[in-house]
Each structure stands twice: as C-alpha cells, then as structure tokens.
Amino acid sequence: MGLDPNLAEQERILDELRLREGGLARREARVERVFGGAFAALALALAASGDLTGVSVLAVAGAVLAFVVAARVEFDISGGFAVPTQLAFVPLLFVAPATHVPLLVGVAWVLVRVPDLMRGRASLSRLWVTFGNGWFSLGPALVLIAAGADDARVAAPAVLIAALAGQFVIDVIASALREAALRGPNLLEQIRELRLVVAIDAALAPIGLIVGLSAAAHPWAPVALVPLLGVLAVFARERRERLRSLAELSNAYRGTAYVLGDVVEADDAYTGEHCRGVVQLAMEVGDRLGLSPERLRNLEFGALLHDVGKIAIPKEIINKPGSLDPHEWQVIKTHTTEGQAMLDRVGGFMSDVGRIVRSHHERWDGGGYPDGLAGEAIPVEARIIAACDSWNAMTTDRSYRKSLPFAIARQELVACAGSQFDPTVVEAMLALVQPGDAEPAATEQLSVA
Known part of the structure; x- marks a missing residue:
C-alpha cells in the first residue's frame, strides 16, 4: 500500500x-x-x-x-x-x-x-x-x-x-x-x-x-x-x-445517489425499481471481470443512476403506452446527457459516473447514442450496465407486457453480443444468471430506451 x-x-x-x-x-x-x-x-x-x-x-x-x-x-x-x-x-x-x-x-x-x-x-x-x-x-x-x-x-x-x-x-x-x-x-x-x-x-x-x-x-x-x-x-x-x-465524503456521495434514486422512483416507479434491479447484477459482473474497487464503486453508482436523466423527460413521453414518434424518441434519448449534466453538478467522482451514465446506450458496433462510440472506447462500466439493463428489462414484467422466458432472453442477449453488447460482458453475465431469474411468457423482441 x-x-x-x-x-x-x-x-x-x-x-x-x-x-x-x-x-x-x-x-x-x-x-x-x-x-x-x-x-x-x-x-x-x-x-x-x-x-x-x-x-x-x-x-x-x-x-x-x-x-x-x-x-x-x-x-x-x-x-x-x-x-x-x-x-x-x-x-x-x-x-x-x-x-x-x-x-x-x-x-x-x-x-x-x-x-x-x-x-x-x-x-x-x-x-x-x-x-x-x-x-x-x-x-x-x-x-x-x-x-x-x-x-x-x-x-x-x-x-x-x-x-x-x-x-x-x-x-x-x-x-x-x-x-x-x-x-x-x-x-x-x-x-x-x-x-x-x-x-x-x-x-x-x-x-x-x-x-x-x-x-x-x-x-x-x-x-x-x-x-x-x-x-x-x-x-x-x-x-x-x-x-x-474521504469516508464521510464517500458516504455523502452514496447518500446523494440514493436520494436521486428515490426521486427517480417517485417520478416513475418502474424506472426506480428497474435501476435498483440492475445494480446487483452489474456489481456481480464487474466483480467477475476483475474491476478495481474504484471502478466497482463507479459501476454501482452508474447502475443506480443510469436513468436519472429521465427526471427531465416529460411524463407524457415516459409513460406513453404506445410507440414513440420520431420527435418523442429524440427527446427520450436526451436522458443520457441530462443524467450526465446532473451528476457533473454534484462533482467529485460523480463526474466519472456521469460519463458512464452518458454512455450506457452506446453500442459495441458504434450504432448507439449519444456519441456513437464503439468497442473499447465505451467505458467498461457503461458496457456492463447496457447488458444488465437489457437483461433486467427482458426478464421483468411491465404494465404492457410480461417478461420473456429465460431461454428466449438468453438467446436474445447472445444474438446481440458483438453488435449491441460487449461479448466479454455478455459471457460474464450469462455465467451468473440462472433460469429462475425470469418467468415464462410470450416471446417478444426487446426495445429499450
């Protein structure tokens, strides 16, 4: 030391x-x-x-x-x-x-x-x-x-x-x-x-x-x-x-993160529960991949707050039951940059977390948003959150659909490895999830904002 x-x-x-x-x-x-x-x-x-x-x-x-x-x-x-x-x-x-x-x-x-x-x-x-x-x-x-x-x-x-x-x-x-x-x-x-x-x-x-x-x-x-x-x-x-x-400051940051998480949950119950659901799996994947303690901390905060920017999105768009039109889709995409802006204002290592939040919808092949980053240029924490975020969305019930069966969700994740997701992250995550993590339901393709 x-x-x-x-x-x-x-x-x-x-x-x-x-x-x-x-x-x-x-x-x-x-x-x-x-x-x-x-x-x-x-x-x-x-x-x-x-x-x-x-x-x-x-x-x-x-x-x-x-x-x-x-x-x-x-x-x-x-x-x-x-x-x-x-x-x-x-x-x-x-x-x-x-x-x-x-x-x-x-x-x-x-x-x-x-x-x-x-x-x-x-x-x-x-x-x-x-x-x-x-x-x-x-x-x-x-x-x-x-x-x-x-x-x-x-x-x-x-x-x-x-x-x-x-x-x-x-x-x-x-x-x-x-x-x-x-x-x-x-x-x-x-x-x-x-x-x-x-x-x-x-x-x-x-x-x-x-x-x-x-x-x-x-x-x-x-x-x-x-x-x-x-x-x-x-x-x-x-x-x-x-x-x-340093310990007091870390506790203050953690408290701030959980307060923001509570605000997200109060604004949109599903988003709040979804963010908390992503945290545990993301931390297990990060640990399996050997991330340093600092990166694990940033991963935890990033997973908890990856959708915090949705606070700034109009509720009529967030809660719209049908498909989004092109304008609404562009608005909801801004939750990544809005989330980063919020965390930048907190300062300290939360600015690093903000960069993770910004990048959690980037794709491995460069087709994501907001910056079109590809491969290793995407922060590893964001790559982990992207895969865990999608897995959680596929394997949990929504008001308008049931969760996917484990086998279908797994097949969807494997199919997207190398295009949407980092193959190494997918491999680590699939080694951790169990069939009991998802309930059988009708087959459905995934679309996650």
Whole structure:
C-alpha cells in the first residue's frame, strides 16, 4: 500500500480503526491474552537472567520515553498501523542490556496506552494487545545474547545486521501466528501486509543507529528524537483525518445517489425499481471481470443512476403506452446527457459516473447514442450496465407486457453480443444468471430506451 491508499485500502483502514477503538470480542481477548502473556513471560525470564550493573538510567529512561512518544504516532495502513518506534528501539539496544530490552519494550507499550485508559478510550483487555506488540524486540535481544554481546555497543556490524534481521523474522512470525489464531491461516497475506512495516523499520534503523551510538557518550541523545516525533505526529493525525474525511465524503456521495434514486422512483416507479434491479447484477459482473474497487464503486453508482436523466423527460413521453414518434424518441434519448449534466453538478467522482451514465446506450458496433462510440472506447462500466439493463428489462414484467422466458432472453442477449453488447460482458453475465431469474411468457423482441 502506498501513501495514497485506494478505495479498498481506505475502507479497510477505517474498519481496523473502528476495531482498535472498541473492545475485544471473547475470542480475540482469549488469543491476545495468550500472545501477550507469552511475551510478558519470556521478557521477564530474560530480564531475570541479566544484570543492570553500569547501566545509565538516564539513557534508558530517555530511550523508553522516545519509544512511548514514537508509539503514539500511528500512521494508518491497510491491516493496521505503522509506528516509528524503530527510531527509539535501536538506541534502546545500545543503552540497555539485551536481556532487559524486551521487558523495557513491554513497559513502554503499557505506558503508551495509559492515556487512553485514563480517558476511557480503550478497555483494559487492550493491554494484552499492547504486550503482544512487543514480540519484535525478542529477535534482536536473542541475537545479541547468542553472540555474547551485553548490548549493541560491543556487537560487531555483522551481529547488528543479524539482530535487525531477527527483529523482522520474529515480527512476521508472531504477527502471522496471531492473525492465524484470530482469522485463520494466511501467511502470504500477512507477509504482503507487513512489507510496508518492515520497509519503514529498515529505513528508520540507520537514524536509530546514529542516535544509539551518540547515546553512549550523551545519555540524553534519545530524548532529542521527541521534537521530530512531534512533527511526525502532526502528519499522522492529518493523514487519519484525511481518511475519515474521504469516508464521510464517500458516504455523502452514496447518500446523494440514493436520494436521486428515490426521486427517480417517485417520478416513475418502474424506472426506480428497474435501476435498483440492475445494480446487483452489474456489481456481480464487474466483480467477475476483475474491476478495481474504484471502478466497482463507479459501476454501482452508474447502475443506480443510469436513468436519472429521465427526471427531465416529460411524463407524457415516459409513460406513453404506445410507440414513440420520431420527435418523442429524440427527446427520450436526451436522458443520457441530462443524467450526465446532473451528476457533473454534484462533482467529485460523480463526474466519472456521469460519463458512464452518458454512455450506457452506446453500442459495441458504434450504432448507439449519444456519441456513437464503439468497442473499447465505451467505458467498461457503461458496457456492463447496457447488458444488465437489457437483461433486467427482458426478464421483468411491465404494465404492457410480461417478461420473456429465460431461454428466449438468453438467446436474445447472445444474438446481440458483438453488435449491441460487449461479448466479454455478455459471457460474464450469462455465467451468473440462472433460469429462475425470469418467468415464462410470450416471446417478444426487446426495445429499450
């Protein structure tokens, strides 16, 4: 995931944020107690085997303080969040005995959550999650201990590199096991989600190394990170607010679309019901064709609002029981451009939806309207809506006719593939529809405005 998340990533980030701000379900609480408790036990066991002689309390306190501040700087990403704790964790390896680093990390994580607990913004059960976040610290600590180094100051460069690698390995394994216990095994998905976290930690490690080396001579060096972390906190908070604003804007657009849909239905009950009927099938076809989350969103809105322009068409034409004369036919064709004009006034991505609405009566062979587009020049969302629109019209009852039998509707769609409809869209749609989707009736050719 990049710094500019796509629609699916935005939704997942907000879902994860809602989960983090709430309490834990019973199963989650049980899993987090196991993982958090196991880490706490290992950290205590390691600390009991070490010695604090000669340790600079000021340097350790500074590194722990910097860690606490860094852990409050949460950059939301898909699947969770990233924190710049590496800036403080690496110096902690230089100023504290390797045997005590995991325990100090665990204590720091608890201190991170104290403000949220005091304000009632987090439950006590979340402390187990906090302990579980410290597993990464065991990797470097165990590597340093195995190398016979009391701390990172006396470790060879190769050992430091191995310690960093150990951090990433333990972090990935612990996260994968925890997610497998919570949501089922999916190691590859976990690795994909952790790539950004690992990349961030690797990028911050050299800065942490410089601070750690400085801390040997200047115990207050880790505290110098706090102003930088304050700046990062501002950026992180702005990112989170931007994501919330994007979600609110998306909800506002969705609300606008459904209000317009209700207006269409109030103006013409069949058109409103027909538009809603097209949405579900169109979304299934779009998903089958592998459309991106953004294009699926546009497809949903386009399917819902593809006939919104009919609001501007005189009711005597819309509801005329017989055939339309040439003038009336030209008037009703304008519902595509009228619909686009309405959505352009809404702005944002609804302008993209407007272009889909404009093109949903274009034909694959170029014989449609209003622009005579052909083939791939027609937006794929419009091609999907065109086929689903016709299928819905064929397989639903109207006041003046019954729906077509499934076999006849299917035959009509196949016959029009390559001329009126995109053959790929027709193939995808016919793989989804079932015989029960249409009721038997007299054979009739289709004519859809």
